[in-house]
Amino acid sequence: MASPDVTEPAPSAATRPGEGPAGPPDGPAPGDRPARRLVGLLRPHRGPVALAVLTGVAGIALNAVGPLLLGRVTDLIAVGVLGPGGAGGPAAGSPGPADGVDFDSVARLLLVLLVVYLGASLFTLVQGRIVASVVWQVIHDLRGRARAKLSRLPLRHYDRHAAGETLGRTTTDVDNLQQTLQQTLAELITSLLSLVAMLTLMVVISPSLSVVMILSVPLAGLLAVGLGRHAHPQFTAQWEANGALNAHVEEVCTGHSLIRGHHRRDEARRRFAECNDAVYRAGASAQTSSGAMEPVMMFVANLGYLVVAVLGAWKVLSGSLTLGDVQAFILYARQFSQPIVEIASVAGRLQSGVVSAKRVFTLLDAPEQSPEPARPAVPAAPAGRVEFRRVSFRYVPDVPLIEDLSLTVEPGSTVAIVGSTGAGKTTLGNLLVRFYEIDGGQILLDGVDTATMTRADLRSRFGLVLQDTWLFGGTIAENIAYGAPGATRDEIEQAARATCVDTFVATLPDGYDTVLDEDSGGASAGQKQLITVARAFLADPAVLVLDEATSSVDTRTELLIQRAMATVRTGRTSFVIAHRLSTIRDADRIVVMDAGRIVEQGTHDTLLRAGGAYARLHAARTSDADTLAP
Incomplete structure (x- = not known):
């Protein structure tokens, strides 16, 4: 497979163009009703939850x-020490001699009391284990x-949300939700x-005394609700600030060289x-409001x-x-007060968990990429013919980028796309592999509309070599084989030799077994780019997209990469x-783009003789190169 982007099938539902389901049109907003949805997460575990309730009932009964x-x-003891009337009560009669x-x-x-309390502890322990397992x-x-949602989100989502913010929702917020449920559910x-x-x-012992305790419940409930409403927005601010902090830390870690x-x-x-x-202020305020619940409830209970x-x-x-x-009764009253205090404390802690749940559910409710076709089309043979038919695309609805673009590329030919920054060159490559959905027109691969193909099938026919190289933590051989998981060691080394990777691998003590860290430390920018070219070569795609593959390397490495790309x-x-x-002089055709439109196309020599946009661009780039030359 040529592209590392593995997309899981999206649910079939009514969708907007380029996006997948995000709840019914008139339904709740993304992330709405998090408490109810949390309860919904427990429904598949009704059996264990019911068992936890039963063991809880048994423990409480004991x-x-x-x-x-x-x-x-x-x-x-009172009767033995004080006589028959020592225990009080109407049936005791007058105090008499103690026996x-x-x-x-x-x-x-x-x-019996010892056995009862041991049984109660045992049932409570079992309940805790069941609840922990369910959580x-x-x-x-x-x-x-x-994780599955992240693979179904369109690239527009990642364009609009910082990576650290998304990471926080899938790690920190989920961890906080787990801790909240673990601590509060049982x-x-x-x-x-x-x-x-x-x-x-x-009530069985004394209905009149029970009234006193019952009257304290509404007061405690009103206080708990008031404190909860005050704490909720503060917890929201806390986790929003925490997301912003994660995003900033992620930016600093990835851009530390630029910062320095x-x-x-x-x-x-x-x-x-x-x-x-901001995290400190919001967190301290939220914890203060949440922590006030328990002492307030304890005061009411006392x-x-x-x-x-x-x-x-x-x-x-009085003898009654x-x-x-x-x-x-006093012991029961104490035990009756304690659950009220605990429920109030749980309510305070739940505020933090509910806010995290809302952030996670907002991510899960985000609009997805369009669903895969029910009956996907498959090109008969991977020849590599590509055709753009009146294609239109906009990143922002009111700002046109590509309008009514048509282009046909025959199998085996090389088409170079040039133009000024923002002309739409990279966007054209992204549309080819459906990283973004077009707003109008068609893109055909070997006569088949790419919108009718599955993304996995479409991308398996493309090889991508981008300006920003991506290598994962693993050996050089594993990185080369990323686009072709079943490749043998001989095939990996053959691809490396064909793309000049062996020129620097031979100098490494461990050769192809040299381990690269997640940031590809130990490999230069050119070496990393050569590895990505070898990866594309090994995948053997029908169509190759080379996006600024030599823009950040030195002249010698550029020549190596050009030779590898030619292969x-x-x-x-x-x-x-x-x-x-x-890098594109020998292209079969050069396409010049400006403001999302094709303004010229032809060979290098033809376009220079025409004296149009390409000639001016060539003159400007040549002038810049002369100015920078030593």
């Missing part, structure tokens, strides 16, 4: 039995969806179930400090707890409740986009 058993222990504590019954109850599976699937389930269980048992060369390190430091300060303690003591003295019942072009249709006119 925990709920604990205070009742402890109340019975208290009553046994001593029934230690056997107390021991049995304490043993990691959800995040695993979400990462996969985000706690939320347990807290809600505990709230219901404790309320039920309190232009003495802009102070400017880079200042910009980083601004982004870092007020209710105080009222219950006072009223409970009065009921014991036993001492053990009041002890159990690659043999027998193939070739499009050569170049500023250096010396």
Whole structure:
């Protein structure tokens, strides 16, 4: 395969020209309703979630039995020490002589209480393991969806969004979402179930005391909602600022040589400090608002707890409740208050996760490239005939770039495309391989409209050698074989010899097994370009696109690359986009572009004799070369 751009099939849906589905036209905006969509991510895991709820119910039920058993222990001790009336309550009668504590019954109850609490802990542990497994599976699937989405996004998306910002959405935001779910999902389930269980048992013990605790719930809810609304925009600002910081760091890492060369390190430091300060201010404000929930809820809970303690003591003295019942109720009241505090704390932490989820869902909802045809066309034979029929294209809807362009290139011929900067030369190459979708007209490959072909099939017939070389972390042999994964070592070395790569590989201690890092450190710009030419040669494409392949190398390396490209072009249709006119003198046809239109075409000598745009361009470039010559 000639191009490293592997595109996964996009979902079939109604789309706009050049873009894929992004939700129904009248539906929610991209990234909208993130909380509801987070719940939707859990639906495929209904079984494990249900099991987590059941184990949570079992653990809470056992925990709920604990205070009742402890109340019975208290009553046994009170009766044994103070006599039948020592425990209080209407049935106790008047205080009488104590018969001593029934230690056997107390021991049995304490043993049962120990088993109950051990069982509760075991169920809680199992619930935590299940929830952790579900969360990691959800995040695993979400990462996969985000990665697949990146391959379906059109190049327009990457033109409009900084690489660091996109990277932040697929890494930092997903990590934050994972941590949020991991920390809050089990706690939320347990807290809600505990709230219901404790309320039920309190009502059973004393409906009148339960009213006090119930009245605290609306107050706590109103405070939680108010604090949540205040924290949400601050978390949004925090993660937006974090995205801007990631984008700046990515720019500094990729352009560090340029920054140093232009003495802009102070400017880079200042910009980083601004982004870092923005993250600090937004994060500190968000965490302050979020962190206020727990102490506010605790204050409300303690007020209710105080009222219950006072009223409970009065009921014991009045004989309407036993001492053990009041002890159990107070313990339940504490356990009832704790879930409210935990839910408030969870709500604060969820604000950060929901904001990250919205950013991830916004990426997942971004318009995609147009879907592949249901019945893709396949050219009968890879001859390499290319035809542009009245092609129109615009990067910006209101700014025309290429209008009504027609051009036919016969198989095996070399066409050079020249023109001033911004004339549309590189755009023409991008349209050939459908990096962008045309707005009008047709592009045909061997008589087949490229829009009716799959992108993978289309790009497998093209070889690309671009100005900006891209090599990955791996050996030189692996980089050459990137466009032809099944190539043998002999085929790799043959391609290297044909394209002059062996001239410098032979000087390396490890030869073709020399490892290049991700930034291709250890290889010069010309050597990297030769490797990309060898890659295109090995892929054996029907059509070759050479876009400014020699613009950033020295004269000697340029000659090597020209010789390598001449070998690659043999027998193939070739499009050569170049500023250096010396590289395209031997082209079968030279096409001169200006403002997206073809203004001249012919051979080098013919165009010079015509004295038109090419002659003026040639004269200007020759003059520049003479001026720069030593």
